[in-house]
Amino acid sequence: MEAAFVAKKRGHEVVLCEKSDSLGGLVKLAAVPIAKQELTKVIQYMERKLIREGVEIRLNCEVTEEMLKNEFAGYEVIAGTGADPIVVNAFTAFKHCVTADDILAGKAFADCGKYFRESLEIGMVLLEYGNQRRKTVRAWSMEE
Numbered sequence: 123m124e125a126a127f128v129a130k131k132r133g134h135e136v137v138l139c140e141k142s143d144s145l146g147g148l149v150k151l152a153a154v155p156i157a158k159q160e161l162t163k164v165i166q167y168m169e170r171k172l173i174r175e176g177v178e179i180r181l182n183c184e185v186t187e188e189m190l191k192n193e194f195a196g197y198e199v200i201a202g203t204g205a206d207p208i209v210v211n212a213f214t215a216f217k218h219c220v221t222a223d224d225i226l227a228g229k230a231f232a233d234c235g236k237y238f239r240e241s242l243e244i245g246m247v248l249l250e251y252g253n254q255r256r257k258t259v260r261a262w263s264m265e266e
Contacts (some may be wrong), residue, residue, distance in 0.1 A: 123168040125200050130175045134198070138172065139183040145169050147204055154226040 123145060126138045144150070146165035153161035172179060190199065207221040224230035 123172060125202070126177050127168070127171055127175060129200070130172075130177050137178045137180065137194070137197075139180045139185050141182070141184045143181050145179070145181075147202075148223075151223055151226045 123138070126136050130136045138145075145168070146153075146162075149161055149165055153159050153165075169179075185194075185199075185201075207223045209219070209221060213219045220230035
């Protein structure tokens with residue numbers, strides 16, 4: 123969106139094509155957590171700037187090779203294709219492997235409760251083990 127804005131300010135004819143039904147890309151996902159919802163204001167602000175400058179915005183518009191050859195022939199093209207999260211191959215061996223993007227986008231669900239309970243149980247065992255070790259060390263230190 124910033125590239126489209128700057129190009130328009132420099133006097134270029136700009137057409138911003140967005141594959142989805144709204145602007146914002148990954149910023150929309152970043153704004154999903156409650157403490158991050160202010161990020162939506164950035165998207166709204168940028169969209170208003172683009173409209174105010176007269177940038178043509180096309181939503182639900184995937185740019186095809188045909189469009190580049192015909193409608194946009196002679197145009198300078200900036201391709202912002204988004205980003206995909208890095209998935210560590212070793213993690214794909216697990217039964218349930220999802221990315222944060224998948225969870226934030228509602229494409230996947232992580233049963234964090236199960237993993238949290240298991241982690242909590244392990245943590246309690248380790249804590250109890252640590253307490254027992256500390257008592258043993260204190261008892262040993264007092265005898266000397």
